[in-house]
Amino acid sequence: MMAEKKKATTKKTASKKPDTKKAAPMKQEVKKQAPAPAAKPKAAPAAEKAAAPAKAVSTTQQGDARVGVFICHCGTNIAGSMDIEAVQEASKRIPNVAFVDNYKYMCSMPGQTVIQKAVHDNKLTAVVVAACTPRLHEPTFRTATKDAGLNPFRFEMANIRDQNSWVHMHDRVGSTEKAIDAIKIAVAKAALLQDLHPKSVPVEKAAMVVGAGVAGMQAALDLAAAGIKTYLIEKDMSIGGRMSQLDKTFPTLDCSQCILTPKMVDVGRSENIELMTWSEVHEVEGYIGNFDVTIRKKARGVMTPKEAEAKGIVGGGCNGCGDCDGVCPVIKPNEFEVGMKPRKAIYINHPQVVPLIYTIDFDSCVKCGLCVTACGPEKRAIDLEMKDEFVKVKVDTVILALGYEIFPIEKKEEWGYKRYENVISSLEFERLICASGPTGGHLVRPSDGKTPMKIGFVLCAGSRDNTGTGKPYCSRFCCMYSLKHAHQVIEKIPGCIPYLFYMDIRSFGKMYEEFYYRIQDEGAKFIRGRVANIIEDPKTKNLHVMTDDTLLDRPIDMEVDMVVLAAAIQPSDDTNRTRKLFGVSCSMDGWLLEAHPKLNPCGTTTAGVFLAGVCQGPKDIPDTVASAEGAASAASIPIHMGEVELEPYFAQCIEEKCAGWGMCVNLCPYSALALVEKDGRTVMQVTEAKCKGCGTCGGFCPGGAIWMQHFTTPQICAQIDAFLLGGEQ
Amino acid sequence: MARVKGYPEALEKKLRDQRYVREDSNPEFTKNVKSISRTIAHMCYQCGTCTGSCPSAPRSTYRIRKFMRRAVLGLENEALTDPDLWLCTTCYSCADRCPRDIIPTDVIMSMRNLAFKRDIVPVNFLKTVQAIYSSGHGVPNNDVNRAAREKLGLTRDPPTTHMYPEYIKGIQTILNHYKLKANADRIVKEREG
Numbered sequence: 011m012m013a014e015k016k017k018a019t020t021k022k023t024a025s026k027k028p029d030t031k032k033a034a035p036m037k038q039e040v041k042k043q044a045p046a047p048a049a050k051p052k053a054a055p056a057a058e059k060a061a062a063p064a065k066a067v068s069t070t071q072q073g074d075a076r077v078g079v080f081i082c083h084c085g086t087n088i089a090g091s092m093d094i095e096a097v098q099e100a101s102k103r104i105p106n107v108a109f110v111d112n113y114k115y116m117c118s119m120p121g122q123t124v125i126q127k128a129v130h131d132n133k134l135t136a137v138v139v140a141a142c143t144p145r146l147h148e149p150t151f152r153t154a155t156k157d158a159g160l161n162p163f164r165f166e167m168a169n170i171r172d173q174n175s176w177v178h179m180h181d182r183v184g185s186t187e188k189a190i191d192a193i194k195i196a197v198a199k200a201a202l203l204q205d206l207h208p209k210s211v212p213v214e215k216a217a218m219v220v221g222a223g224v225a226g227m228q229a230a231l232d233l234a235a236a237g238i239k240t241y242l243i244e245k246d247m248s249i250g251g252r253m254s255q256l257d258k259t260f261p262t263l264d265c266s267q268c269i270l271t272p273k274m275v276d277v278g279r280s281e282n283i284e285l286m287t288w289s290e291v292h293e294v295e296g297y298i299g300n301f302d303v304t305i306r307k308k309a310r311g312v313m314t315p316k317e318a319e320a321k322g323i324v325g326g327g328c329n330g331c332g333d334c335d336g337v338c339p340v341i342k343p344n345e346f347e348v349g350m351k352p353r354k355a356i357y358i359n360h361p362q363v364v365p366l367i368y369t370i371d372f373d374s375c376v377k378c379g380l381c382v383t384a385c386g387p388e389k390r391a392i393d394l395e396m397k398d399e400f401v402k403v404k405v406d407t408v409i410l411a412l413g414y415e416i417f418p419i420e421k422k423e424e425w426g427y428k429r430y431e432n433v434i435s436s437l438e439f440e441r442l443i444c445a446s447g448p449t450g451g452h453l454v455r456p457s458d459g460k461t462p463m464k465i466g467f468v469l470c471a472g473s474r475d476n477t478g479t480g481k482p483y484c485s486r487f488c489c490m491y492s493l494k495h496a497h498q499v500i501e502k503i504p505g506c507i508p509y510l511f512y513m514d515i516r517s518f519g520k521m522y523e524e525f526y527y528r529i530q531d532e533g534a535k536f537i538r539g540r541v542a543n544i545i546e547d548p549k550t551k552n553l554h555v556m557t558d559d560t561l562l563d564r565p566i567d568m569e570v571d572m573v574v575l576a577a578a579i580q581p582s583d584d585t586n587r588t589r590k591l592f593g594v595s596c597s598m599d600g601w602l603l604e605a606h607p608k609l610n611p612c613g614t615t616t617a618g619v620f621l622a623g624v625c626q627g628p629k630d631i632p633d634t635v636a637s638a639e640g641a642a643s644a645a646s647i648p649i650h651m652g653e654v655e656l657e658p659y660f661a662q663c664i665e666e667k668c669a670g671w672g673m674c675v676n677l678c679p680y681s682a683l684a685l686v687e688k689d690g691r692t693v694m695q696v697t698e699a700k701c702k703g704c705g706t707c708g709g710f711c712p713g714g715a716i717w718m719q720h721f722t723t724p725q726i727c728a729q730i731d732a733f734l735l736g737g738e739q
Numbered sequence: 740m741a742r743v744k745g746y747p748e749a750l751e752k753k754l755r756d757q758r759y760v761r762e763d764s765n766p767e768f769t770k771n772v773k774s775i776s777r778t779i780a781h782m783c784y785q786c787g788t789c790t791g792s793c794p795s796a797p798r799s800t801y802r803i804r805k806f807m808r809r810a811v812l813g814l815e816n817e818a819l820t821d822p823d824l825w826l827c828t829t830c831y832s833c834a835d836r837c838p839r840d841i842i843p844t845d846v847i848m849s850m851r852n853l854a855f856k857r858d859i860v861p862v863n864f865l866k867t868v869q870a871i872y873s874s875g876h877g878v879p880n881n882d883v884n885r886a887a888r889e890k891l892g893l894t895r896d897p898p899t900t901h902m903y904p905e906y907i908k909g910i911q912t913i914l915n916h917y918k919l920k921a922n923a924d925r926i927v928k929e930r931e932g
Binding site: 475 | 786787789792804805832836838
């Protein structure tokens with residue numbers, strides 16, 4: 011590290027002279043490119059009528075710039091790994107620097123006061139704070155700059171913590187040198203900063219929630235209760251999601267359906283919620299406050315009373331009577347019951363669906379027409395020729411609540427799922443133990459219908475697994491639901507013993523550890539060992555669970571009647587497609603990426619798009635609901651504000667240089683550019699609200715006619731010069 | 740005195756302080772095991788999948804999980820002097836299933852390497868070395884096998900050093916280069932006299 015650094019330094023010195031000569035004319039040239047600077051910074055708002063690039067622009071000539079440098083210790087985070095005094099002394103010698111100070115915590119109120127006082131006392135024109143990252147504290151220092159009487163965009167940050175002191179913790183000399191370079195670069199830009207004025211755009215007062223599991227429903231209910239029109243989009247036929255498949259919930263043992271159905275009914279009834287089931291997001295355009303979302307309403311073959319009325323069939327449409335279900339000749343496995351119960355091609359997958367409208371599975375429908383006859387001439391709800399429809403809605407903010415699915419645990423071959431009949435997944439167990447499930451709540455062995463008396467629960471099945479087959483993360487609720495499963499078998503089957511094979515029992519929530527205590531007291535047996543493999547006895551179909559009792563230090567061959575795999579979870583299959591439509595990133599494991607894991611867990615890097623529930627990472631029901639309420643609150647803020655402020659980093663066209671070829675127009679990923687006629691010439695025009703300031707057009711324009719605000723060519727050249735020429739201008 | 744023979748010693752052994760103390764742990768051992776085995780031996784979280792998969796464990800006191808623990812903690816002496824170290828059949832079942840993607844078998848092999856440097860190696864392993872030196876085979880062919888091979892329509896000897904004894908010299912050169920034969924002979928002599 012040090013050697014490299016030294017090398018770089020020598021190179022710098024050696025090449026200084028020729029470079030200066032070369033760089034100087036180049037810089038002159040780029041300077042000329044700048045749109046005519048307005049004379050006084052304060053005149054900027056008044057100059058609105060002037061030519062586009064000039065209106066928000068008011069360049070400080072480099073010579074007049076008075077930059078203040080403020081170095082933060084961040085406690086010992088920065089000060090512990092570099093020589094702050096040396097950094098301060100070196101900063102004083104940088105051209106245009108009029109004032110330098112350091113403080114223990116620059117972001118604290120006293121720290122900000124230091125900045126404000128220095129700006130007043132020294133008539134500073136720009137502020138450089140050498141501290142952490144813009145992501146963490148740019149807003150803080152922008153506000154401090156504004157409070158000091160400067161335009162908030164006359165602030166530049168030098169990152170000397172995350173990219174310096176933290177990585178070069180043991181290289182005091184090197185990190186000091188690097189910090190000085192970072193400050194030189196920041197000062198070079200700060201000297202050329204211009205006043206910028208953020209744009210505000212009005213909002214629509216409508217929101218969208220994608221996914222109607224418990225997270226999506228809660229978010230939609232909250233938004234609706236706040237008086238916001240909410241579109242709730244669900245790809246399945248009914249709302250309710252995974253929670254509606256569960257029998258009971260831990261640690262209170264509430265019946266899942268009993269606590270969920272009132273919410274489902276509320277969603278169905280709420281006037282502010284427009285529920286769109288059997289639908290998915292097809293296309294997204296626009297930005298916060300102005301999203302144009304196209305929704306594909308998949309053909310469900312059955313009309314709701316509303317849709318029927320729109321077609322002139324008064325009093326018609328599906329009323330959920332189920333006459334069609336009785337006559338349909340096609341039999342398919344019911345996905346809601348994890349394939350353990352049959353359904354027809356026209357069906358509802360469980361009795362409590364909301365909305366209570368039948369749906370035709372057109373992949374298996376033979377179009378015999380028996381259901382049409384059964385439905386009768388009054389309702390006339392069934393239309394076998396129905397096609398997908400596309401609906402366009404305008405919303406301000408979007409909440410993604412895309413949920414999860416079970417990891418295909420048959421991939422871990424050693425446990426024999428889908429090979430051995432009596433090895434089932436935890437979701438199958440939920441349906442088997444549920445009173446409304448395929449067996450009416452009688453837990454039976456799939457192989458012979460007998461009641462199991464010894465059940466093995468395999469925890470961490472596919473979770474905490476770094477082999478590549480499986481998931482490296484903890485799925486977070488398997489420990490707790492397995493405890494609940496143990497309770498349920500003890501309660502329902504007298505004499506039945508549950509054996510829980512675990513690595514660690516993670517019972518971290520409110521009343522969770524107490525639940526663990528209770529289940530152990532009830533007679534569940536806990537064996538600390540991850541299951542190595544399972545072998546089936548071909549005659550009895552019993553299963554031999556092989557593991558190591560790590561606490562007893564003895565290998566185990568435990569014969570049980572049935573095995574339940576607490577399988578890992580993964581993002582639902584549509585997550586990747588949907589997230590791309592909204593420009594949301596995902597982390598390495600596929601879960602959607604929040605703006606900040608601690609301080610902004612519901613936000614994303616796309617303004618106006620929020621995350622709720624498990625799509626951001628595994629969560630149990632309480633955490634999911636809390637996250638949904640957080641997302642709803644965050645998503646309602648711009649709507650209640652009535653307008654959203656956009657960062658003024660948009661591109662500007664220097665019209666006298668623009669050749670009007672429009673090569674930039676097709677390059678723009680946000681469709682923000684267009685060609686217009688102006689004074690008899692074709693020139694490019696930027697729709698500022700759409701521009702994200704990515705710089706694609708500015709970097710490409712062969713005529714140098716595009717001015718990227720806050721990242722102008724002169725500013726960037728000055729930064730490069732500052733680094734390569736060691737701060738000499 | 741003769742009547743209590745063995746008891747005082749056994750009692751003393753039982754009452755000895757068995758806590759492991761900081762000095763027992765050698766961080767270099769963890770590093771050495773990692774570099775020889777080329778696997779992330781320090782990442783074991785003691786789930787027990789390895790022992791659960793092990794064909795040797797149900798029939799012996801061999802616990803591969805314990806050796807992994809010793810690798811993590813750097814308990815060099817305890818690992819290398821445990822005779823169980825030599826009970827691994829190198830079937831690699833543990834490596835197939837380890838959720839942390841460690842190769843426990845290779846950890847065992849690296850410990851055997853380190854043990855051999857201290858002359859800790861069972862005599863039967865050394866006799867295998869001697870057999871390879873003299874015949875090119877760990878388990879040389881014998882008359883029963885020869886008869887069986889003939890019955891199956893095969894040559895009496897396989898097309899190895901048995902059929903081409905002139906190549907035994909090559910094997911001997913390799914073993915001599917690493918002083919394996921000399922060391923084996925020396926240790927066997929020390930043990931058996």
